[in-house]
Amino acid sequence: MKPILLTVLRTSVLLPLLCISALPAYPQDTSESTLQDTLTLEEAVVIARRTRHQADGYTVNLRSSDIVRGKTTSDALVFLPGVSRQGSVYRISGIDVSEIYVDGMKLTSFDELDNIPADRIDKVRVNYLAGLSQNASVSGGTIEITLKRIPEGGYSGSVSAMGGYANYGGLGNAGMLFQARYGATSIYNSLTVNGGAMKERGLQSTLTSGGGLLSEKDELTSSPFWGIQDRLSINQEINRRNNIGFSYYAGWSRSSTETATRAGSVSTSMLNNSGRLTQEATLKYSSVFNDRGTSMTVTADWLNRSLSTEYLYTSGQEPSRQQEQSAQESRNNMLKLAADFSDPLSEKLELEYGASAQYITSTYAPETASEGFLSSSIPTRTRAFTPLAHASISGKLWRIQYSAGLNLQMNWIEYSPLDGSTSRNIQWGINPSVQFRMPLDSRGRFSMRLNYRHQLDNIPYDAISTTVRWTDPWHYSVGNPDLIAPTHDRIMLGLSLFGDILTLQGSYTHSRNSIYWDNHADPDSPDIFYETPVNLPRRNSYGLNAELNLNPLKPWRMKLSAEYTFNVENSTIGGITYRGTNLHQFYMLLNQLSFKSWGTAINAVYEPSFRTFGYTYHSVYTVNLQVYKTFLDGRFRVALSGNVAGKRRRIDRTVGDRIITHSYTTPAQTATLSVFWSFSGGRKVSVRRVSGSQSYEEIVNER
Numbered sequence: 001m002k003p004i005l006l007t008v009l010r011t012s013v014l015l016p017l018l019c020i021s022a023l024p025a026y027p028q029d030t031s032e033s034t035l036q037d038t039l040t041l042e043e044a045v046v047i048a049r050r051t052r053h054q055a056d057g058y059t060v061n062l063r064s065s066d067i068v069r070g071k072t073t074s075d076a077l078v079f080l081p082g083v084s085r086q087g088s089v090y091r092i093s094g095i096d097v098s099e100i101y102v103d104g105m106k107l108t109s110f111d112e113l114d115n116i117p118a119d120r121i122d123k124v125r126v127n128y129l130a131g132l133s134q135n136a137s138v139s140g141g142t143i144e145i146t147l148k149r150i151p152e153g154g155y156s157g158s159v160s161a162m163g164g165y166a167n168y169g170g171l172g173n174a175g176m177l178f179q180a181r182y183g184a185t186s187i188y189n190s191l192t193v194n195g196g197a198m199k200e201r202g203l204q205s206t207l208t209s210g211g212g213l214l215s216e217k218d219e220l221t222s223s224p225f226w227g228i229q230d231r232l233s234i235n236q237e238i239n240r241r242n243n244i245g246f247s248y249y250a251g252w253s254r255s256s257t258e259t260a261t262r263a264g265s266v267s268t269s270m271l272n273n274s275g276r277l278t279q280e281a282t283l284k285y286s287s288v289f290n291d292r293g294t295s296m297t298v299t300a301d302w303l304n305r306s307l308s309t310e311y312l313y314t315s316g317q318e319p320s321r322q323q324e325q326s327a328q329e330s331r332n333n334m335l336k337l338a339a340d341f342s343d344p345l346s347e348k349l350e351l352e353y354g355a356s357a358q359y360i361t362s363t364y365a366p367e368t369a370s371e372g373f374l375s376s377s378i379p380t381r382t383r384a385f386t387p388l389a390h391a392s393i394s395g396k397l398w399r400i401q402y403s404a405g406l407n408l409q410m411n412w413i414e415y416s417p418l419d420g421s422t423s424r425n426i427q428w429g430i431n432p433s434v435q436f437r438m439p440l441d442s443r444g445r446f447s448m449r450l451n452y453r454h455q456l457d458n459i460p461y462d463a464i465s466t467t468v469r470w471t472d473p474w475h476y477s478v479g480n481p482d483l484i485a486p487t488h489d490r491i492m493l494g495l496s497l498f499g500d501i502l503t504l505q506g507s508y509t510h511s512r513n514s515i516y517w518d519n520h521a522d523p524d525s526p527d528i529f530y531e532t533p534v535n536l537p538r539r540n541s542y543g544l545n546a547e548l549n550l551n552p553l554k555p556w557r558m559k560l561s562a563e564y565t566f567n568v569e570n571s572t573i574g575g576i577t578y579r580g581t582n583l584h585q586f587y588m589l590l591n592q593l594s595f596k597s598w599g600t601a602i603n604a605v606y607e608p609s610f611r612t613f614g615y616t617y618h619s620v621y622t623v624n625l626q627v628y629k630t631f632l633d634g635r636f637r638v639a640l641s642g643n644v645a646g647k648r649r650r651i652d653r654t655v656g657d658r659i660i661t662h663s664y665t666t667p668a669q670t671a672t673l674s675v676f677w678s679f680s681g682g683r684k685v686s687v688r689r690v691s692g693s694q695s696y697e698e699i700v701n702e703r
Contacts, residue, residue, distance in 0.1 A: 050062075050065070051081075051500065053401075053437060053444075053447065053496075054394075054401055054403075054437065055394065055401040055402050055403045055435040055436055055437040055449065056127055056128060056129065056394075056403050056435045056451070057125065057126045057127040057128050057141075058081070058125075058126055059123055059124070059125045059126075060080060060081075060123060060124050060126075061122070061123045062076070062118075062121045062122065062123060062124060063122060063123075063148070066555070066557060066592070066594040066599075067079045067080075067118070067557070067592075068118035068119045068121055069118075069119060069594045069599055070119075070594070070598075070599045070626075070628035070630065070637060070639060071117075071118040071119075071601075071628075072113065072114050072115070072116065072117060072118055072674075073102075073113040073114075073116040073117070073118045073120075073121065073145065074110070074113035074114050075118065075601075075626075076118035076121065077090065077113070077124070077143065078559075078588070078590060079557065079559055079590060079592070080124060080126060081126075081496075081500050081503055081547065081549065082126065082128075082503060082505075082545070082547060083126065083143070084561055084563070084586070084588050086586060086605075086607070088110060088111075090110065090143065091141075091563075092126060092127075092128055092140070092141035092143075093128065093141075093492065093494065093503075093505045093507070093545050094505070094507060094543045094545045094563045094565065095128070095129070095140045095141050095490075095492075095507075096140040096141075097140055097141050097142065097143055098130055098140040098141065098142060099130070099142045099143075100113070100142070100143045100144075100145070101142070101143070101144045101145065102116065102145045102147065103145070103146060103147050103188070104144075105231065105233065105247065112190070112192065112229075114162075114173070115160055115173065115175035115177075115190075115192055116145075116147075116177070117158060117160070117637075117676055117678065119634070120147050120148055120158070120678075121145060121146070121147060121148070122146045122147055122148040123146050124143065124144070124145050124146070125143070125144035125145075125146070126141070126143055126144075127141050127142045127143070127144070128141050128435075128449075128451050128492060129141055129433070129435075129451055129453050129490070129492075130142050154180055154181050154182070154681075154682030155178070155179065155180040155181075155680065155681055155682050156178075156179045156180075156678075156679070156680040156681075157176065157177050157178040157179060157678070157679055157680070158175075158176070158177045158676060158677065158678040158679070159174075159175070159176050159676070159677050160174065160175045160176075160674065160675065160676045160677075161173070161174045161175075161674065161675050162174075162672055162673070162674040162675075163672065163673055163674075164642070164670060164671055164672030164673065165670060165671050165672075166198065166670040166671075166672075167198045167199055167200050167666045167670075168198070168199040168200075168201075168666060169196060169197045169198040169199045169223075170196055170197060171194070171195070171196030171197075171198065172194065172195065172196060173192060173193060173194035173195075174192070174193050174194075175190070175191065175192045175193075176189075176190070176191045176192075177189075177190050178190075180682075184236060184237040184238075185234065185235070185236055185237075186233075186234070186235040186236075186237075187232075187233070187234055188231075188232070188233040188234075188235075189230070189231065189232050189233070190229075190230070190231045191228075191229070191230045192227075192228070192229045192230075193226075193227070193228050194226065194227050194228075195225060195226035195227070196223075196224070196225060196226075197222070197223070197224040197225075198222070198223045198225075199220065199221065199222050199223070199666070200220070200221040200223070200664065200666050201218075201219065201220055201221075201664075201665045201666045202218075202219040202220075202221070202662055202663060202664050202665055202666075203216070203217070203218060203219065203661075203662070203663045203665055204216070204217040204219055204261065204474065204660070204661065204662050204663075205217070205660075205661045206527075206658055206659070206660055206661075207658065207659045207661070208657065208658060208659075209654075209657050209658070209659065214658070215263055215527070216263065217261040217262060217263045217474070218261065218262045218263075219259065219260070219261045219472065220259075220260050221257060221258070221259045221260075221472075222257070222258050223255060223256070223257045223258075224255070224256050225253065225254065225255040225256070225257075226253065226254055226255075227251065227252065227253030227254070228251070228252055228253075229249070229250070229251035229252075230249070230250055230251075231247065231248070231249040232247070232248050232249075233245065233246070233247040233248075234246050234247075241287060241288040241289075242285075242286070242287045242288075243285070243286050243287075244283075244284070244285045244286075245282075245283075245284045245285075246281075246282070246283055246284075247280075247281070247282040247284075248279075248280070248281050248282075249278070249279065249280040249281075250277075250278070250279050251276075251277070251278040251279075252275075252276070252277050252278075253275070253276050254273075254274070254275050254276075255272075255273075255274055256271065256272070256273050256274075257271070257272045257274075258270070258271045258272070259272075259472040259473065261472065261473060261474065266315075267315075268313070268314065268315040268473040268474075269313070269314045269315075269473065270311060270312070270313050270314075270470060270472060270473045271311070271312040271313075271314075272309060272310075272311055272470075273309070273310045273312075274307065274308065274309045274310070275307070275308050276305070276306070276307050277304075277305070277306045278303075278304070278305050279302075279303070279304045279305075280301070280302065280303045280304075281301075281302045282299065282300070282301050282302075283299070283300045284297065284298070284299045284300075285297070285298045285299075286298075292343075292344055293342075293344045294341070294342070294343045294344070295341070295342045296339065296340070296341050297338075297339070297340045297341075298338070298339050299336075299337070299338045299339075299340075300335075300336070300337055301334070301335070301336040301337075301338075302333075302334070302335050303332075303333070303334040303335075304331070304332065304333050304334075305331070305332040306329070306330070306331050306332075307329070307330050307331075308327075308328075308329045309327065309328050309329070310325070310326075310327045311325065311326045311327070311470065312324075312325055313325070313326075313473065315473065326366070327366070327367040328364065328365065328366045328367060328467070329364075329365050329367065330362065330363065330364045330365070330467075331362070331363050332360065332361070332362045332363075333360070333361050333362075334358065334359070334360045334361075335358070335359050336356060336357070336358040336359075337356065337357055338354065338355070338356035338357075339354050339355060339356070340352070340353075340354035340356075341353050341354055346395075348395045348396045348397075349393065349394075349395040350393070350394050350395060351391075351392075351393050352390075352391070352392050352393075352394070352405070353390060353391040353392070354389075354390055355387070355388065355389040355390070356387070356388050357385070357386070357387040357388070358384075358385070358386045358387075358388075359383075359384070359385050359386075360382075360383065360384040360385075360386075361381065361382070361383050361384075362381070362382040362383075362384075362465075363379070363380070363381050363382075364379060364380045364381075364465060364467050365379045366378075366379065378417045378466070379417075380415070380416065380417045380465055380466065380467070381415075381416045382413065382414070382415050382416070382464065382465065383413070383414045383416075384411070384412065384413045384414075384458075385410075385412040386409065386410065386411055386412070386458065387409070387410055388407055388408065388409045388410075389407060389408045390405065390406070390407035390408075391405050391406065391407075392404065392405025392406075392433070393405060399438060399439050400436060400437070400438045401436070401437045401438075402434075402435065402436050402437075403433070403434075403435045404432075404433065404434045404435070405432070405433055406430060406431060406432040406433065407430075407431050408428075408429070408430055408431075409428070409429045409431065409456055410426065410427070410428050410429075411425070411426065411427045411428075411429070411456065411458060411459065411485050412424075412425075412426050413425045413426075413459055413464070415464050415465070415481045417466065423464075423481045423482070425459070425483075425484065425485075427456065427484070427485050428456075429454075429455075429456025429487065430454075431453065431454045431455055431456055432452075432453070432454055433452065433453040433454075434450075434451075434452045434453075435449070435450065435451045435452070436449060436450045436451075437449040437450075444499075445497075445498055445499040446495075446496065446497055446498070447495070447496045448493075448494070448495055448496075449492075449493070449494045449496075450491075450492070450493055450494075451490075451491070451492040451494075452489075452490065452491045452492075453489075453490055454487070454488070454489050455487065455488045455489075455490070456485060456486075456487050457485050457486045457487065457488070458485060459483050459484070459485045460515070463479050463480065463483060463515065463533045464479045464480060464481045464482075464483050465479040465481075466478060466479055466481065467479065468530075474527065474528055474529065475528070475529055475530065475531075476528070476530045476531075477517070477530060477531045477532065478530055478531075478532050479532070479533065480532050480533050480534065483515065483533060483534075483535060484513045484535050485513065486511055486512065486513045486514045486515060486535070487511070487512045487513065488509055488510070488511045488512075488514075489509070489510045489511075490507065490508070490509045491507065491508045491509075492505055492506070492507045493505065493506050493507070494506075500549060501548065501549055501550065502546075502547070502548055502549075503545075503546070503547045503549075504544075504545070504546050504547075505543070505544070505545040505546075506542075506543065506544055506545075507542070507543040507544075507545075508540070508541075508542055508543075509540070509541045509542075509543075510538070510539075510540050511536075511538065511539045511540075511541075512537065512538050512539075513535040513536065513537070514535070514536050514539050515533045515534070515535060515536075516533065516534055516535075516536050516573065516613060517531040517532065517533050517534075518531065518532055518533075518534050518573050518574050518614075519531055519574075519614055519653055519654065519655040519660075520532065520574070520655065520656075521655055521656055521658070529655050529660060534573065536571050536573070537571065538570070538571075539567070539568070539569075539571070540567075540568040541565055541566060541567045541568065542565070542566040542568075543563070543564065543565045543566070544563075544564045545561070545562070545563050545564075546561065546562050547559070547560070547561040547562075548560045548561070555593050555594050555595055556591070556592070556593055557590075557591075557592045557594070558589075558590065558591050558592075559588070559589070559590040560587075560588070560589050560590075561587070561588045562585070562586070562587050562588075563584075563585065563586040563587075564583065564584070564585055565583070565584040565585075566581050566582070566583055567581065567582045567583075567584065567612060568580075568581050569581070569582060569612075569613060571613070573613060573614070576614070576654070578613050578614075582610060582611045582612060583610060584610040584612075585607065585608045585610065586605070586606075586607050587605065587606045587607070588603075588604070588605045588606075589603065589604045589605075590603045591603065597629060597630045597631070597634075598627070598628060598629045598630065599627075599628055600625070600626060600627045600628075601624075601625070601626045602623070602624070602625055603623070603624045603626075604621065604622065604623045604624070605621065605622050606619070606620075606621040607619060607620050607621070614653055614654040614655075615651065615652070615653050615654075616651070616652040616653075617649065617650075617651055618649065618650040618651070618652075619647065620646070620647050620648065620649050621645075621646060621647050622643050622645070622646040622647075622668060623643065623644050623645040623646060624641065624642070624643050624644070625641065625642065625644050626639060626640070626641035626642075627639070627640050627641070628640075635677060635678050635679070636675070636676070636677050636678075637675065637676045637677075638673070638674070638675050639673070639674045639675075639676075640671070640672075640673055641671075641672055641674070642669065642670045642671035642672055643668050643669055643670045644669065645668070645669070646668025646669070647668060648663070648664035648665065648666065648667075648668055649663075649664050650662070650663040650664070651663075
C-alpha cells in the first residue's frame with residue numbers, strides 16, 4: 001500500500017510541475033512585489049513568474065535560467081523581450097540603448113559585457129526610455145544588470161580568456177573579476193587586457209550619377225592594437241541606513257592603424273598612431289531617512305579623456321614617394337554633481353525629484369601640421385554647462401501602472417578657436433514624460449503600454465570642432481560650430497500577448513534639428529571628399545516591431561524578431577531635395593539548445609538594403625554558431641563560436657554629381673575559443689557598488 005501511495009503522491013506533485021515548466025518563457029507578474037526564484041524538483045523546472053512589468057519597463061529574474069547557461073552577458077541580453085543587437089549597438093524595441101549598468105556601475109564600453117559570464121546575472125531591469133534624472137545625452141533606453149550575491153562566502157571571482165581569428169588577423173582578451181567583503185567594507189575589481197592585429201580589405205570606387213566609372217582603389221587596413229582597463233570600487237556601510245563609496249576606472253589603449261590604397265600605379269597610405277587614456281572617479285553617498293523608505297543619493301563624478309594622435313602620410317609612385325607628418329592632442333574633462341531623492345508616499349504612490357549640474361571642457365592642440373593633410377592649425381577650446389532639475393510621480397491606480405513627470409534642462413556651449421573669435425549657444429528645454437501600462441486580463445498575460453517623452457539632446461561636443469579627422473587618405477570629416485541641439489518627441493504603443501510570447505510595438509518620432517552628416521568634395525582636391533554635420537529642420541519616422549518567444553521543447557528556446565522603420569524625408573541638403581519614405585528592416589532569429597553540461601546556439605541576422613538621404617546601405621547577413629561544454633559542476637567552461645556565413649557591408653554615398661562606394665571584401669567568417677573558470681568561498685554576503693554617471697559623446701560619421 002505504501003509504494004502505491006508514494007507513487008500517487010509523486011505523480012500528483014510532479015505532473016502539475018511538468019505542466020508549468022511548459023509555459024511560455026516570460027510569464028508576467030502583476031501582483032508580486034518581489035521576483036521569485038526558480039524552483040528545481042528532479043527534472044521539472046518551475047519558472048515562477050520570472051518577469052515583473054512596470055509602466056516604464058520590466059525586470060526579469062535570470063537565476064537558474066537556461067538563457068544564461070554557457071553564454072557571456074552580451075550573448076544573453078538578446079534573449080530578453082524586446083532586446084536586440086545590431087553590431088555593437090543594443091536596441092530595445094527598435095530604440096538604441098544609451099547606457100548599460102552592471103551593479104550600478106555605468107559601463108564605459110559595452111565590450112565589457114563580453115567578459116562577464118551570464119550565469120552570474122541575478123536580474124535585469126530593462127527601461128524603454130531613459131529616466132528624467134538622466135541628462136540629454138541619454139535619449140534611448142537603458143539596461144540595468146544586477147549580479148548574483150556572492151555564493152557561499154565573502155569572496156567570489158572569475159578568470160576568463162578568449163582567442164580567435166577574424167578579418168585575416170588574430171585577437172584575444174583576458175579578464176578577471178573579484179568581489180570580497182570584510183566586515184562593513186565591500187571591494188569590487190574588474191581587470192581586462194585585450195589586443196590583436198586585424199586586417200580589413202576593401203574596394204573604393206567613384207562613379208558618375210549615370211553609373212560611369214571614374215576611379216577605383218584597392219584598400220588594405222592593418223590595425224595592431226592593445227589595451228588594458230581596470231575598475232576598482234570600495235563601499236563602506238556606515239550603518240544600516242548610510243553608505244559611502246568610491247570608484248576609480250582607468251583605461252589605456254594604443255593602436256597603429258595603417259590604411260593603404262592603390263589606384264593603378266599610384267599608391268597612398270596613412271599611418272595613424274594613437275594613444276588614449278580614460279579615467280573616471282566617482283564618490284557616492286546614500287542615506288535612508290526613515291522606515292517609510294525616503295532616501296537620498298548624492299553623487300560626484302569626474303571623467304578625463306586624453307587622446308594623442310600622430311599621422312604619417314605617404315603618396316606617389318615609386319621611387320619618388322613623398323611623406324608628410326602631423327600630430328595633435330585633445331583633452332576632455334567633465335565634472336558632474338547630482339542629488340536625487342525618492343519618497344514612497346504610500347504603497348501605491350512614489351515621488352522622485354532631484355537636480356544635477358555637469359560642466360565640460362574640451363581642448364585641442366596641434367603639435368605639427370603638414371600642408372597636404374591638415375588636421376587644424378588653430379588650437380580650440382569648448383566649454384559646456386548643463387544644469388538639470390527633475391520631478392516625477394509613479395504608482396498604481398486601479399489596475400493601471402503609471403509614471404509621469406518632467407525635467408528642466410539648459411544647454412550652454414561655448415566654442416573658442418584661440419584666435420580671438422568665440423561662438424556661444426544656449427538652449428532651454430522642458431521635457432515631459434508620461435508612461436502607462438494596463439493589464440487586459442485578470443492573470444496579466446495580456447497587457448498594453450503607452451510611453452511618451454520629449455527630449456532635448458546635447459550637441460556632440462566634438463561635432464562642433466573644426467578639427468579635421470581623416471578616415472583614410474581620401475576622406476575626412478570636420479565639425480560645424482553652428483549646430484543646434486536636436487529635440488525629439490517619441491510615442492510608443494506596445495502590446496504583450498500570451499505572457500510575452502508575442503509582443504508588438506508601434507512608435508512615432510518627430511525630430512527637429514536632427515544632425516545629418518552632409519558630403520562634399522574638397523575644393524582644393526576634387527578626388528578627396530569630406531563630411532560635415534548639419535541640422536535638418538524636421539524629420540518624422542514610424543516604427544513597427546514584432547517579436548515571438550517560444551519554447552518548442554524543454555531544452556529548445558527560440559526567438560524571432562522583426563523591426564520596420566519608415567523614415568519620411570522632406571528636406572533640402574546642399575542644394576539636393578529629398579522627398580519620399582524609406583524603409584529600414586532588420587530581422588533576427590535566435591535558436592538555443594541547453595542540456596545539463598553542454599549546449600549550442602545557432603543565430604542569424606539579416607538586414608536588407610535601405611536608403612537614408614544621400615546614403616545607400618546594401619544588405620548584410622550573418623549566421624553564427626556556438627557550442628559549449630561545462631566541467632567541475634559548471635565552474636569551468638569551454639566554448640567555441642564563430643560566424644559560419646555572412647555578407648559584408650557595401651555603402652554608397654552621393655557627393656554632388658558623383659557616387660562614392662565602399663565595399664568590405666574581407667570574408668565574414670570568424671572563429672574564437674574561450675575558457676572561463678569561477679571560484680568562491682567564505683561567508684555568504686552581498687556587495688554594493690558605486691555608480692558613475694558621466695557621459696561624453698564622440699560622434700563621427702563612420703562607414
